[in-house]
Amino acid sequence: MMSLKPFKDFIRFKKYQYLAYRKYNFNSKKNVAINDYLKKIEKDGYVIIPDFYSKEKCNQIKNIINNFIDANPNLIWKDKLNSDNRIFGAENISYEMKELIEYLIFFSKKVGENYLNQKIELFMIMANKTFFKKENEGSGGGWHKDSYAKQFKSILYLNDVNEHNGPFQIIKKSNSNLFMLRLFSKLTNKFPSTRFSESEIFKILSNRKDQIIELKAAAGSLILVDTSYIHRGKPLYKNERFALTNYFFPESVFDDHKNHFKPKLDKLIN
Secondary structure, three states: OOOOHHHHHHHHHHHHHHHHHOOOOOOOOOOHHHHHHHHHHHHHOEEEEOOOOOHHHHHHHHHHHHHHHHHOHHHOEEOOOOOEEEEEOHHHOOHHHHHHHHHHHHHHHHHHHHHHOOOOEEEEEEEEEEEOOOOOOOOOOOEEOOOOOOOEEEEEEOOOEOOOOOOEEEEOOOOOHHHHHHHHHHOOOOOOOOEEOHHHHHHHHOOOHHHEEEEOEOOOOEEEEEOOOOEEEOOOOOOEEEEEEEEEEOHHHHHHHOOOOOOEOOOOOO
16 A cells, blocks of 8 residues: 555645745845846755956965964854864855955845845855865765755855865755655655765665756855755865855745854954
8 A cells, every 4th residue: 555654745745845935025126137146046956156266366265264274263153073164154254355345245136135035134145165074075064955945045166166076966956846755755754854874865866866966166156046956066076175155045934044053253353
């Protein structure tokens, strides 16, 4: 007898989406300049904008991150292998940093509001330096969704990222109804968990690795992405990766996230 559990989970998932989307009613003026980016995110879940920042500006930001990590070890979040080093609230490292990332925040927010049809604000910027260590999980600690409803982030690569040093990976159509129904069929009792093991991913994909897209790009490239797709930072096989990730939420839910990111810089250091 066929189990009804996958269908029940799918209905719960759609109800969650419906309740979330009812709040997405921000009437922003449509901006022709970003329409192509919005269409690409709607179609593929992401878009890459090359040369968004110059390599010189990226190197300035990298130096600020490195100096801050060296000088403030107590303000750095690290994974269990010390492979992923994160500064939560990196916009507050210094006035210099704030100036360097001002346009990044402005542009990302504009795209995010149009994509979500929702008023959003910057909750924080996460700067991270991820480097190779044996058995590292990459940036983000493995495969996951940020939400079961539409979500938006932007990620700026600060150094050249190839298949070896931790590119962002996203699974094709992994927020679609068909994909989610297959997920609930193959992984019972999963919803509402948002994290997935490697074996669970290949079970869902039936070992079709071609469904995994690697976003390799040069320093200064900006990724605009819907993080309700299943994604991760690929484990590193050599070298290091520097990136800035912008977290945007409606201000009404800021308090829901404040204890998730510690230690966090809540005000300018200098």
